[in-house]
Amino acid sequence: MVKVALVQPRSFHTWEALNIGYLTSRLRASGYHDISFYSGFFDSDEEIVEGCKRADIVGFSCTSPQMKHALSLAGKIKRPDNHVVFGGVHPSALPEDVLKNPCVDAVVVGEGEQAFLDIVRGDLERIVRRPLIGSLDDIPFPDRRTVKQERNIREAYRDNGKRIAAIFSSRGCPFACVFCVSHAVWARKVRFRSAASMLDEFEQVVRDWEIDFMKFSDDTFTLSKKLVMEFCEEKLRRGINTEWGCNIRVDTTDEEMLRIMYRAGCREVWAGVESGSPRILEDMQKRITPEQVRRTFKVARDVGLFRRAYILLGMPNESLEDIRLTEDLVDEIDPDMVGFTVLAPFPGTVFYDEKRHRDVDWSVVDEYQNDMTRTVHLTNDDLRCEQRRLTQKYSDRLAFRNRELARAHDSGNERT
Numbered sequence: 068m069v070k071v072a073l074v075q076p077r078s079f080h081t082w083e084a085l086n087i088g089y090l091t092s093r094l095r096a097s098g099y100h101d102i103s104f105y106s107g108f109f110d111s112d113e114e115i116v117e118g119c120k121r122a123d124i125v126g127f128s129c130t131s132p133q134m135k136h137a138l139s140l141a142g143k144i145k146r147p148d149n150h151v152v153f154g155g156v157h158p159s160a161l162p163e164d165v166l167k168n169p170c171v172d173a174v175v176v177g178e179g180e181q182a183f184l185d186i187v188r189g190d191l192e193r194i195v196r197r198p199l200i201g202s203l204d205d206i207p208f209p210d211r212r213t214v215k216q217e218r219n220i221r222e223a224y225r226d227n228g229k230r231i232a233a234i235f236s237s238r239g240c241p242f243a244c245v246f247c248v249s250h251a252v253w254a255r256k257v258r259f260r261s262a263a264s265m266l267d268e269f270e271q272v273v274r275d276w277e278i279d280f281m282k283f284s285d286d287t288f289t290l291s292k293k294l295v296m297e298f299c300e301e302k303l304r305r306g307i308n309t310e311w312g313c314n315i316r317v318d319t320t321d322e323e324m325l326r327i328m329y330r331a332g333c334r335e336v337w338a339g340v341e342s343g344s345p346r347i348l349e350d351m352q353k354r355i356t357p358e359q360v361r362r363t364f365k366v367a368r369d370v371g372l373f374r375r376a377y378i379l380l381g382m383p384n385e386s387l388e389d390i391r392l393t394e395d396l397v398d399e400i401d402p403d404m405v406g407f408t409v410l411a412p413f414p415g416t417v418f419y420d421e422k423r424h425r426d427v428d429w430s431v432v433d434e435y436q437n438d439m440t441r442t443v444h445l446t447n448d449d450l451r452c453e454q455r456r457l458t459q460k461y462s463d464r465l466a467f468r469n470r471e472l473a474r475a476h477d478s479g480n481e482r483t
Contacts, residue, residue, distance in 0.1 A: 069187055070101045072122035074115060074140065075214075076133035077107030079433050080468065083219045083233050085284070086128050086155070086179065088209025093180040096207050099187055104214050107136055112143075119144045124187055128179075129155040131413045134165075135430035141170035152186055154179050157429075160251040160415035162194050164425075177252050178238070180206065199256060203238060204264045208271065220276060226467070229279040232272050236265050236298070240286040242316075243352050244339075246379060248415030249286050257290060262297040266305060273309045280334075281311040288313035289320050296324070299331035310334045312373075317363035318355050322370075325363075329370045336367055337375040343396030344389035347382050357396055364400035375466070376402040380454060381410035386444040390453055397461070406466030407457050408434040409450055435468045 071094065075084040084106060091102055103122070105115040119125050125144055127137045134157050141151050154175035158165045162174040175182045176196040186195060200206060216232065223231035237260065239253035272278055289295055312335030325336070340360050342348050348355060367374045378393060397405060411432050412418035427439070436454075441447045455476060458469050465473065 068101050069099060069124060070103075070122045071099065071187060072103045072105065072119040072125045073214075074119070074125065074127045074137070075104075075106040075108070076127060076129055076137040076140065078130065078132045078136075078430075081106070081108035081219060081222055083211075083216055084128070084214040085209045085211075085233060085235065087126075088211055088214045088216075089206065090126070090179055090183050091210035091213045092207035093184055094187060095210060097184055102213055106215070106218070107133075107140075109215070109218050112140060115140055116143045122149060124150045124152060126152045126154065126183060129153060129157045131157040131429040132433055133157070133430075135428060138168055138170065141168070145170040150186070150191075152183065154183065156248050156251050157414055160248060160413075160419075166193055177254070199238075199254070199258065201258075203258050203260045208268045211272070211276070216276065220278075227280075230277055231280045231282060232276055232278045233282045233284045234265070234268055234272065235284055236260055236288060236294075237285050237290065241290070242287075242354060245350070245352050245417045246410055247286075248413050251415035259291060259294055262294060262301045265298055266301055266307065269302075269309070269311075270305070270307060273307070278309060281309055283311065283313035285314060287316050287319065289315045289324065292319075292321075292324055296327060299327045299333075302331045308332060312336065314338070315363070316355065317359040320363055320366075322366045325366055325370045325372065329372060333372065335373040335375065337377065338363065339379075340376040340393075340396065340400070340402075341379045342382070342385075342389065343393035344385070347385055347389050347393075350382050350384055351379070357392075360396060361400060364402065368401075373403045374400075375404040375406070376400065378405060378407045378457075379410060380407060381440040381442060381445075381450050383442055384444075385442045387449075387453075394457065394460075402464065404464050404466055405461050406435075406469055407454050407461075409436055409454060410440050411437050412439065433468075435472060 073087045075087060094102060103118055105118050129137045145151050150172045151170055152173045153165050153171050158174045159176045162176050165171055165174050173186060174194050176194060178199050181197040182195040220230050237257055239257040240249050241255055241257050269281060310332045315336045315338050317338055341351060341353055343357050364374055411434055412424055438447055440450060458465055458473050
């Protein structure tokens with residue numbers, strides 16, 4: 068029987084390895100049960116390497132910041148008689164580049180369930196790409212026990228005082244925001260689960276893991292008003308009282324939707340505001356307006372929802388005047404939480420340039436800080452100063468990562 072080990076490499080913060088959970092459930096449904104899982108957030112390098120020694124196939128799921136750790140582990144794990152596979156956002160964006168590393172035998176591009184199953188069955192292609200799965204309702208729920216979700220739940224409880232888990236209602240995003248890498252995996256096609264399927268998993272996770280709060284991890288939960296309404300009505304009908312939160316777009320919500328979401332237990336909405344400058348929003352291809360932001364944040368506040376705003380600094384043409392417009396908009400909408408990120412030229416975005424960025428150490432780059440981004444008007448130091456100024460101004464409502472960076476700066480331990 069084939070022995071499989073799956074690895075989530077280390078990065079800046081931990082999250083549930085639901086993508087690996089989906090791979091695992093698909094393998095088990097196909098008769099493969101000798102599967103182990105290791106996380107760089109919880110397991111030492113020594114534990115991971117030792118645990119992977121017995122595996123015939125070792126799979127890594129990687130974002131760009133995870134690649135350095137993944138390749139370091141692969142170098143210690145690779146043997147002539149095993150097969151090392153990389154998948155996830157970064158390998159999907161740069162498959163040929165990843166395959167240049169002698170420790171990598173194959174790369175999965177895009178959606179992984181069928182491609183990885185084929186590899187376990189013996190497919191020896193170097194780049195494995197399969198058509199997107201037609202019906203998401205046909206995919207088994209992620210195997211949360213194999214990926215040891217209890218560890219993530221304990222982390223969430225420590226940080227928030229709640230047992231929190233995540234779930235997906237869809238895959239993909241139809242929009243073309245220039246800073247996003249989602250399309251590297253899902254293309255521009257959006258597929259939705261049925262409301263019944265979502266709620267079946269919702270109920271199961273709440274029951275099996277004693278969850279207090281559920282996060283929808285979709286790029287945008289509110290793409291289909293019809294589906295949102297069906298989900299909320301069915302959740303109310305089933306009497307599921309567990310509260311939840313989700314990402315929204317300000318141009319795909321209205322008062323009717325937000326009110327029924329609140330009635331159905333939604334207590335938090337998280338929106339990509341990004342900028343208060345219309346010209347910068349246009350450069351982002353965000354396809355929203357400041358007026359839509361104002362309207363949605365006002366309605367959400369009136370409904371009783373906790374509102375988080377995502378802000379992005381560092382677009383190529385951004386000036387101090389544009390940042391002031393963003394600051395004015397944040398003051399006006401008065402979000403309950405706000406995060407200030409800095410544009411990062413990750414592989415898969417339109418800003419990635421092979422010549423300029425090929426040798427970047429992505430392990431020290433995340434969406435909150437880097438030493439590369441500058442604009443026509445602002446240096447990287449200027450952007451960092453603006454980010455620090457804004458995080459100080461809104462210190463009473465900062466996103467978790469901004470709080471960490473602010474503490475590091477105050478203590479003199481800020482990463483450069």
